[in-house]
Amino acid sequence: MSDEARLDEDDILLAEAPPEEGARPDDRIDDERHDEENRLKPEYLRAVREALEEGDKGAVYELVEPLHPADIADLFELIDRDERGALAAAITDLMSSDVIAELNDYVREDMMEALPAEAVATIAEQLETDDAVQLIEDLDEEDQQAVLAELDAEDRAAIESALAYPEETAGRLMSRDFVAVPEHMTVGDVIDYLRGRLDISSDFFEIFVVDERHHPVGTCALSWILTTPRHIALSDVMKRDQTLIPVTMDQEELGLMFQKYGLISAAVVDENGRLVGQMTVDDVIHIISEEAGEDVLLLSGAGDGDINEPILEAYGARVRWLIANLGTALVGSAIIAMFGAAIEKLVALAVLMPIVASIGGNAGTQTMAVAVRAIATNQLTRANTWRIVARELRVALLNGATIAVLIGIGTAAIFTPHLGAVIAAAMIVNIIVAGMAGVLVPVVFERLRQDPAVASSVFVTMITDSMGFFAFLGLAVASGLAG
Template structure:
């Protein structure tokens, strides 16, 4: 077999992506084989047609020990845009191999928000070294962004925007846009400001292009606008974009002066990040990133597994209170896990709905009682249905009407408890300024397990055990 057969030339690899826009394994292998054999020209030729986001995906699909070699081979294609699209853990691996000056060069080519996302995760000493290597304007912008809280609008915003005074005409704006070569190229509206640089309105580019040059901007701008404070949490920012169908929005400081803008492309990333984060937090899986270092993954998961072990021990202690009754009536040991498991499932369903409702501002103080009543009715209906089906199955299998009745009653009780606790716990945690996605699941499963065992074994002790 020839070397050409082992390592296909660039033109012999048909398509980089499959029909679902996922990178083909054979393409990834072809690139890595070229890197391994030292054929950097072939590797560069393979990756040259890739979009920056696809090149970032290639690095994520590359095993960690091989990433540095790949980066060296395709260094000419590895620009700021690729780093901006890259998974944060993969990016950290590559940045560790760069000098502060090289990182500063990349940061200077990025939008401020992307540069901040790179620098904020560095060690303090590395941060200072990179900031020193930046030119004064870029350094000032990034230092200002880093002064805002993490996951806030101040960290998320871009500093490059177009702002014009209210007294200009449409013609003045058009001439300004054409004359200023250093203006940002990615914007959809022009912000109109007063002499104190406070936003007084916005004007969409489409409206500027369709309006006569002599018309004052004040006559065509939209005065109603959504202003985003620099300290607003990024999740709340995303909700405002969704609620008001925004493409971009002005970010203002404590004095209501215009300091930046947020665009919808940043919000799409935030919505995806927050949605995935809540799901993972409910399961106690930490960040859930497959590129996350194993030690960090073990630490984040093990913490919640230990907490769940403690909760399980509490449930087991309840069962221990009835060990004599279980010994005399062995069928109780067969059925009690079913009551507990069904309560846990019902509670998890309610909890997921409530956490989502809190995250999207659908659940507020004004409708909490109504939601509690709604979930009580849902739990009652589900409990009655499950209890009826469970009682019938229990009777057909064991032929004991009293056992069937106890099983049905316990199912109803635990379903009601699950419905109530699934609402009360996340709401209470939210009121206490604790993220309900983080700790709700432990409380809900513990309560439903304890109540499932207590209701079933307690009723059985009263009705069945002599």
């Protein structure tokens, strides 16, 4: 067959195996182990626990063996901590690298610490480099060194190189398994080269083309390789425009880049521009999910928010923000104390104060959530900060006017028109301040190179509460209502 030979479209048969009689697409999840949402059923979990309590390893193995590695990882997370060792012992040959890679970080850390160094090293050698790094980086320094000492020289060098990069950067997360070829090859040369490679153990979606200095000069999708005649030069079909990922790029920015440009994979380059690894979309999906959940938890001061997190670590992560919030709450109390005499003269002020503060706090939280997300997704930058501020100001004015009318009418009907006018004016002031604080506080933290999701909520709450009390009580005194 000549190089130019092609299969006609009519010569290609796209066959789809007929479904088995009575089979349904959801048969896998509609069984004795999974519910309709593909979660392990309580009855199945109970059966595994009973077998563990009875010490019947055969029954445990029979129950777990049909599960997908991801479901086995879920099973470890669902059972109690003191049951995990017995489960691992009962299904030793099912504890594949796929199961280890799917485990929750805290669960995996507990299990690895309970295993001897040589056992952890054996598991690490089965994993791809990025997964092995994730496995070892969670261990104590002493345990890390013990495991590294058990690895062969090549694996140890690759993992130590990755651990040298900061956490949550491309250098730490990248895969070192990729295919790179020189640009002088033809398509046929590439195909022959790939067929002769017996050490390609990972999936790949494109081939990176490099120059003599190992700098990436282009990429070639596998579909192009398969549909191009053998004699065509690789340099004639490769895509020269490509997105390069520096090894020091933060994982959040990495996720945004994949999302923005619709990448399947991308080359990772070191400080000299040399190709050292690749990032693939399956890894980035985990990053995007992790970053989205992290920002939500940071806004609430809940730490990692993982139900497998040790109690003392969860306590430490949450209590420090509660203490900080206690300090900022004292500011609001001090303002109330300034108007103690006015409150004594008109008890209605004390009744209505929480409403002003509460509505302002909610308005600030809404705006802050929008601002933090916009910063995280690069929608709010130095180039459009004031446009976003102006937009939120207009939204705050509309919200303030609407709530002011409602609370003013209600207060006038229950108390007096004078008090209704005062609380309406205070509500407008507080919601406008809340809207500005909700944008400007995260922006200030971002300009100071601090994570805006970490401490914004504490300061926004302080501003809205303090300003709500001050505006309401101040206007009441100034208008002679409580003079």
